[in-house]
Amino acid sequence: MSADVSDLSLVRRVQRGDKGAFDALVLKYQHKVVKLVMRYVRNPAEAEDIAQEAFIKAYRALPQFRGDSAFYTWLYRIAINTAKNAVVSRDRSPIDFDLDLQNPDESYDMQGRLKDSETPEALTLTEEIRSTVNSAIDALPEDLRTAIVLRELEGLSYEEIADAMGCPVGTVRSRIFRAREAIDKRLREVFEGGLGRAEELG
């Protein structure tokens, strides 16, 4: 199996003008990119803004992507450069702390906006998702749990997992799919219960 073939299929569609295919790439890599950017900025909201800028840059530069490297490797470089530039730009333009004494609510709003992504509600939702996934994994049969953990946590390929588990690649594919289905079933309840908007992409 050639690596990155699924990403490349999506990339080719984007290059032919299918914007919906780029949504799939963003959905797949958004968490990785935000985590990457958070090496440079601590504020999650700022990290998301930078990640958004990186994705838009990647979209604009996609006509020049020839597939010589993996899509994520290419995206990784764009995200790193965007984050570095953002940090440099931020350092050069210090935040204006002059408070408008005539309108104290404005400064209050600014501070509120800076911490928007760390509101208790946002943190609770993230923790709820995480605990749901973890509890669903714990409830999985041993073979499914091992397969999904080796894939998601260790990043092994199906062939490597098959070697590790002593089973055919087809079995690995089936186990990982069934593990995901079981977790997804629990996750959908959370999304539909508290995160209805999460189902809407646009």
Place this chain on the structure above:
Amino acid sequence: MNEELDSQLSAMFDDELPEAECQLLARRLSRDDLLKARWRRYAVIGAAVRAEHGVRLETNLAARVSAAISAEPSLAGAAVAGKRAGAGGGLRWWQPVAGGAIAAGVAALSVLWIRAQSPVGNDPLLADNSPPTTITSPNGTTPNAPSTSDSNSNIYVVPNAVEPRTALVPQAELANFVVAHSEFSTPMNRRNLLSALVASESGTAGGANESEGANDDADTPAKSSAREDRTKNVQEAK
């Protein structure tokens, strides 16, 4: 939802689906919102398993990017625009050359204008090529003349003019050099060099004028007769 389709989606998410199936599924994924939502949850599961702290799992980042990109032109058109921009980039390569040519032209015009404005600008810069004046001595001898077998061997040749400075050609070369390299020299250096060139050309032109003056002297009958008188006096003294 079709279980086989979901299985394919899971394999595609892991880059483990054959290419032909990937292309078909990618087409469907880009259009099917339910499939896309499932794809998203697969990504959330991975992020949760990896315990990516600080990363919001329910982020609406994808929606924001999608909204921003919806305002962007389609990449199919952008690719064409990129190629056009590439062709424009080729044209851009000529811009410095064209600029240099314009600068060289302006410099050349400046040199010509300065030369035209100088007092001797209208005088010819080269010495007259008229044949030298010859004086034959009465006794047929040609003092200081090289002996040759030619019938004109006993002709005393008097240079009718001071040899014009050969520095004129180097001046022209220097002018060409300044023009050609004005693109690369700083304005101050260029101006200094042009000033030096003009100053030295004025001197050369003066020399040429002097040569012309010598020619004038030779052509004046009174001065010519005076020179003959001086020659006779010398011969009588001998």
